[in-house]
Amino acid sequence: SSRPWRGWRCTMASGGIRYDSDSVFAKIVRGELPCVKLFETLHAIAILDAFPMVKGHALLIPKAGFPTLADCPPAVAADVLRELPRLVRAVMEATGAEGVNVVSNNGAAAGQEVFHVHFHVIPRSAGDGLVRFAPSAAQMLDSASAEEVAMAIRERLASAGPDDASAPPVAGTPLAMLLDAHALVLRLHEFVHRHVDALVVRVVRALFGRLLG
Incomplete structure (x- = not known):
């Protein structure tokens, strides 16, 4: 792909x-x-x-x-x-x-x-004894350091x-398949517009030419 x-x-x-x-x-x-x-x-x-x-x-x-x-x-x-x-x-x-x-x-x-x-x-x-993420008051973020790290993240x-x-859709998802189908329809439309329409015009002209001739 x-x-x-x-x-x-x-x-x-x-x-x-x-x-x-x-x-x-x-x-x-x-x-x-x-x-x-x-x-x-x-x-x-x-x-x-x-x-x-x-x-x-x-x-x-x-x-x-x-x-x-x-x-x-x-x-x-x-x-x-x-x-x-x-x-x-x-x-x-x-x-x-x-x-x-x-x-x-x-x-x-x-x-x-x-x-x-x-x-x-x-x-x-x-009381299950597993680790808890509970920072002490001494580890709480102060306003100065908060703004410093926030600014760095915003810049990134x-x-x-x-x-x-x-981000394009993932292959095989409904959205990806829908977009693939839409692209195929557009390509078919372009083919018809370029080739079939011209063929129809030539056929019609030929028929009218015979009728008028």
Whole structure:
């Protein structure tokens, strides 16, 4: 395929991390390794974590192969993340959890071990002993440093431009197929306009020529 979104595979915003097509998640997506599957869609698969932190610990895994979330085209992320709310609800209801952590580790420094984008859905209950992200008052952001980091992020966003404006649809999605069909209709229209119309004109002229002759 010559789809322009393939270029995203070469833009490794995660600091040069290469996608590992032999990772455990890539093999699960291809059906080469067993798993406890919760559901599967055109774009994602949800499974139970083989090494759960708690009972009901689930994973949502895109079928598209990208090492980190920073490398994902927006359309890929959107197709996967739309499945997250129902997975969260199902995990909470099935386990009786009081809450849930949705975690995505991106990059080795963040604890990522499998370099295929994935999201942990971890059911939580009071006193479960798992880590909580609760900064102390001493770690709260002050206004000066807040504006400094906000300005740096805004500058990066401005230089990168909006993703949605340039991100093409993912191959195989209804939108992609609709756009492909629309492009085909346009090409057929152009062909008719260039060739068939001219042929009709010649035929009509020939018929009138015979009638008038």
